[in-house]
Amino acid sequence: MSIFIDATTRVLVQGMTGQEGRFWSEHMMSLGTQVVCGVTPGKAGETVHDRPIYHTVEQALRHHTVDAAMVFVPPRLTKDAVLEALAAGIKKVVTIADGIPLHDTVIIRQKALECGARVIGGNTSGVITPEVAMMGSFPHWIERVYKKGTIGVMTRSGSLTNEVTAMIVEQGYGVSTLVGVGGDPVPATRFAELLADYQADDDTHAVVIIGELGGTMEEEVADTIQSGRFTKPLVAFLGGRNAPKGQKMGHAGAIITGGKGSVADKIKALEAVDAHVAKRPREVGLLLKQLGVKP
Amino acid sequence: MSIFIDATTRVLVQGMTGQEGRFWSEHMMSLGTQVVCGVTPGKAGETVHDRPIYHTVEQALRHHTVDAAMVFVPPRLTKDAVLEALAAGIKKVVTIADGIPLHDTVIIRQKALECGARVIGGNTSGVITPEVAMMGSFPHWIERVYKKGTIGVMTRSGSLTNEVTAMIVEQGYGVSTLVGVGGDPVPATRFAELLADYQADDDTHAVVIIGELGGTMEEEVADTIQSGRFTKPLVAFLGGRNAPKGQKMGHAGAIITGGKGSVADKIKALEAVDAHVAKRPREVGLLLKQLGVKP
Amino acid sequence: MKLHEYQAKTLFSEHGILIPNSRLIVDLTELEDALAVVGFPCVLKAQVLSGGRGKAGLIVFVRTPAEAREAAERLFGPTHRIGRLLIEQAVDIAQEIYAAVTIDATLAKGLLMVSAEGGVDIETLAVEHPEKIHRVTFDLRDGLAPYQATGIVYALGFDKNVSRTLANVLIKMAELFMRLDAELLEINPLFITTEGKIVAGDGKLIIDDNARFRQVEFDEEFLEEGDEAAREAHAEGIPFIRFTGDIGLMCAGAGLTTTVYDLILDEGGTVANYLEFGGPNYKKAVKAMEICLKVPSKVILIVTFGTIARADVMAEGIVDAIKRLKPDRPIVTCIRGTNEQEATTLLEAHGLTPLFDTEEAVKKAVALAKEATS
């Protein structure tokens, strides 16, 4: 099993005729993902990897049953593409674009909440259930990172994710489903909102979250554990522990404001509910082992 | 019985300290309406007719249980006042202002639909259950118009309503509840949306609608009858039967466009579902009698 | 408030919607300069608010200075008395589209309607081929989303070359509709030129009078035209329409006025003017009477059933107006509502015979009008 996507998920790709869309659609398909059609305005009638292209999502849905939309469009156009998918009634959307305007990300999340839809992204590699299905731009060919297994992974980062999952794999574990919620200050889906899915997934034995300074997503995870709605072992690794206060490092999301959102705060919140916080990437795998999590 | 308001409805008055608010609040109370408090920013601590005034609806709700909000504020401020009431969770709102900007009326109706609330108005006298309760600016002292009885009345007009209800009363009938949906092109509540309430009200034996050229509210009433969701006798009087095509007479809502919304179209739609259309105001009362409606 | 074509087009242009090169002239002396700028062939378009300008000969296509002068002389001349003439470059048209933005009152949304067959009688198309008019609604807070504009453009069958440009124009139309508090923004025809440009061939724009307080750019320059009575009524905010019949209406409430209009025609009468002095105008009886008297009519019929618009206040105004204006024609009153008794006493004291039944009042007015004619 898995969360969000599996081998039966029928995926529509928005922006499939673009360079990125073509490249990653092929990799999604090669990994087992059911890509059923694509959408690019002006390109109806063409095909990409033998899949038909339509002008609009609405037009595509007249010919296909679709469970999820994968958005490969530039950041400036992402809001419109996501809203198109949501307006057409699609309840799962992944958008990877890096550089979506902040106010657009707010509207995307707002509309997703209103529709009861789950949008993952942006500024992420997407979602992967290793060896089963993938939506996004994961280099699943890097085996020492994307190995099938029992650990659910949620992350705000890109390269750091590889760093951490490599350490999980090093200890003999693999990943059930990895969800990159993304590095934007307003990710469309937040860590805590995915915990119920991991809780319900029998093949997920523990969850690893890869967090960062800034925001309150890690604190929300602690709240969810506190409420008893998530009971599996949870290990967190958080970047920015030693970051100087008030500095903006990389992501706009990583601004420390008013003493909230510092890594120290996050560690305190998580440890208060008996979640485990690794100091170094390597400790993540070691902690899973120590906790007796079954691979 | 009645619809929308009765003797138990607890009403908050927005704009109660203004001239209009004071005047009509007193009349509402004299008719039996339970006015529990008022709201005018900057006037908290004052009282009007022995009722306490608060700065905001939110503040008022901390001290009172409220079922409905009556809005007596100028048209430019109406949208804000209605949205304030809706945001505070009030599910019944009456707003009488004449001259609310069209785009504001659209937002008011949109928000009302989103909240599952019923907003009546603007550009109306409001809602009256004669001899029981009233929200709005009805001259209930005119007895030959506002007599208690068994006829539900819905209207888009002001003076014409008096003209028609006088004719109902002339034939020995009275009114269960009269709802002025208002003369704006976009009334917050439409005729058809009230039919279920009248259907469920045992004391309403028949419904009279007072319509006009323009819009499609009367056609929607016909659709509701057609669907079987309203089965009581229904008599309509429609102004503008002889109006020259394309002229804009009075209300912006009374524009005939593209052959739709003409009174002839409305009559055709209503007669097709065995509703009765009076040619003159006087015929309304006569038709009720002819149909054997019990007073 | 309806805007003239040239006013609507100025707003379109300011908002990035292409319009043909043009000049507005107000008399013949300005023609030559305008033609020099616009060139030939061009179109002379009378700036009047009524529809059907083409059929009425108020839009003239010309190829030479002589043709232009002849047409301009005719339009500025005594038959048409056109005040403003738009001299507009003729566009090389590949296709004519219909596009309009208005409100969907039931859904509480903005409504965009587009047809690939513009320029023709769109009302006939709407009745005979409703499927040819594509519709999409949008949230007035969001505007028309690019995907919605793209969707409607491809659904209409446009090809890739035109679609992006056209979608952009549709988005701009929706933006302008929202920004201007418009009741209607219609471009018919919207040209696709042989070069693939999208150009507004006409422009109908109605601004919501209730929103004038926040649409301050529409100063007097933008006011509606009309005769003196119409202008005065407009200035007072009194709804007024002029007809050519016998009975001058001076009623309160749009619904009641419209009903009285119906009843007059049912009785075989005719209407000289529609005038509605209800609501906030109920204290303006003197002004209303003054406007009514400027319109030729045989009788003035006053019908009210006022509530907040008190009967006694209206009666006072009417009595005052009669004293001051000394009307030259009979007056029939049917004034009811709040303080009706006081109103009645007052009217009777000034020699009027108030009636209280609308039908009776209508019958009397029609009879008086016939008497005066015979």
Added chain:
Amino acid sequence: MKLHEYQAKTLFSEHGILIPNSRLIVDLTELEDALAVVGFPCVLKAQVLSGGRGKAGLIVFVRTPAEAREAAERLFGPTHRIGRLLIEQAVDIAQEIYAAVTIDATLAKGLLMVSAEGGVDIETLAVEHPEKIHRVTFDLRDGLAPYQATGIVYALGFDKNVSRTLANVLIKMAELFMRLDAELLEINPLFITTEGKIVAGDGKLIIDDNARFRQVEFDEEFLEEGDEAAREAHAEGIPFIRFTGDIGLMCAGAGLTTTVYDLILDEGGTVANYLEFGGPNYKKAVKAMEICLKVPSKVILIVTFGTIARADVMAEGIVDAIKRLKPDRPIVTCIRGTNEQEATTLLEAHGLTPLFDTEEAVKKAVALAKEATS
């Protein structure tokens, strides 16, 4: 993009939020004219982006021309090297408020925060008296509704005289926040003057860099300040922060770079600069190295784990940079990800000893830095 106080205030003023009378000067010669316009008493405010200007002596209250000249000489002088000085009229202050608009990421709304106690250390207030900071969220499509602004103003205990004016300022702040695609719009202090006017005493405005394409009014004039390395990094869109330690970071991915930073400090090392050339910048290794070399450091540590940002492409860039720039300090690499083998071969061929474990690489860099120091 952070704006300077004077830039933020110009935008406030254009949007109808009052600001004190002021002049911006760039050197001493402009002082006299500015003082003539602004008058006394006034405040000299250094226009720098760092916080805590008051404590750093960068804001000076003056009463006389002599005091003004002394302060200006000091600020323009060699110690502070201020580039721009705002000469601002001193305002008669009755009360200082804190007001800010930002985003509530969880609710996906705009967030307005207001406290009646402005001017002080708001972060301390937030921790010690969170109840004194009132919050209200609003839909980014609707803006702050008047009733929300009114509600927060009365909840804060303001009286009727100030409340409407203050509510209007809050609404304008929200409007400006939305119009400018801001991350943060903060006014602290927001003055209530003794005359009951609301005047912005300071202005912090951060514009979303991702929205720069539709916020075209922010041209080069609005760019962030900094040294040469910072300006070059900014021009290339490469995230860069300068510190004062030993190890120059050149990593890919914000999360990974931050983690490497943490690990260095855990090992007892110090950081010379943060530089992140991941994502779309992964092909800019040469430029990244060039910027790193402009910062004094004892060793450069390169850590990547790239996917789309291919390891071989990054390695090529690094090799190219080494060849061209001939770095004067040791380089430690830990480059993994897509085409890692090709990357490794390439690096080894150019005399480097690639590592593959981040912790190991960090330890080596710290050791090299210590060697260089001892």
